[in-house]
Amino acid sequence: MTAQDAVLRSGVDRCRRIVAGVEELHPFLANVLPVQDDDLARLPVVQRIASIALLKRFEQLQDMLGRLVRTLLSWTGEDVRELTRRDVANWMERLRLVETSDDWLDLTGLRNRLVHEYPINEIEQVDRVNECWVAMPRLVTIFDAVQAYLAKQGFIA
Template sequence: MNTEDLIRIAVARCDRIVLGFDDVRPILAPVLPFAGDDLARLPLVERIASVALLKRYEQLQDMLGRLFRAYLDWELEDVRAMTRRDQANQLEKFGVFDDADDWIVAAELRNRLVHEYPIDEDEQVERVNATWAAASGLISAYQFLRARLADKGLLS
């Protein structure tokens, strides 16, 4: 598969993930950020939506990183040995994030969501609230990159 096809497929996946955020946002807006210490106190639909929120964040952060690496490859940048810091610096350079550290924070949150299941319910509440707060920035970064890709003629 060539890079342009990979970019189009990744954009389509990101678009679907963002639509998924749109699905859960009206359900969660009345209850997040959650002020309690136990998500089990939420009604069933909101509990399910909070798990969906976490999954969508994980997926969008991962796909955004993969999409940006494909774009850099298209721009003839060597991405084979690119570290997370290198990628963050490039995201800042291209204006996708105002500050490279914002990408590092997004990646660290995703890694916590994927790799560390919380034992304590307070930690789960913190993760849901952190994801709720971070989601709009991640979506904005994707929308910025998507517009750049469109301007380059990669989405036609």
């Protein structure tokens, strides 16, 4: 096993654990999300905590997927040292990991807002929770596509 193989295996395993964590949240959130009344405070405490955990899981999965895809590109021989986010997104589209490169860039933009911009108004926090709820299945689909691509290339994780 090469060093890249070990990093790929580790990335796939980490993504699987994050996805499992997302699945654990689903029963708590399925009947309350998306929030309609722009106030998370009206949710029971368990759902409020789960909604914040959803934000963190989204951040983690998007970040790990980005790292995993860069490692995958290296594994296939691509020099990733100077690739921009757009370059990576274009590769993802070429490999059919995403429908369009813009889809990946949108998910990256949401993750960056979660990490770098603290919402001042409650409605902003609600919007982010709702956006993550809607976007999470897209991230999981991308992870599934990465796993399928790796399997097709003979990589078994």
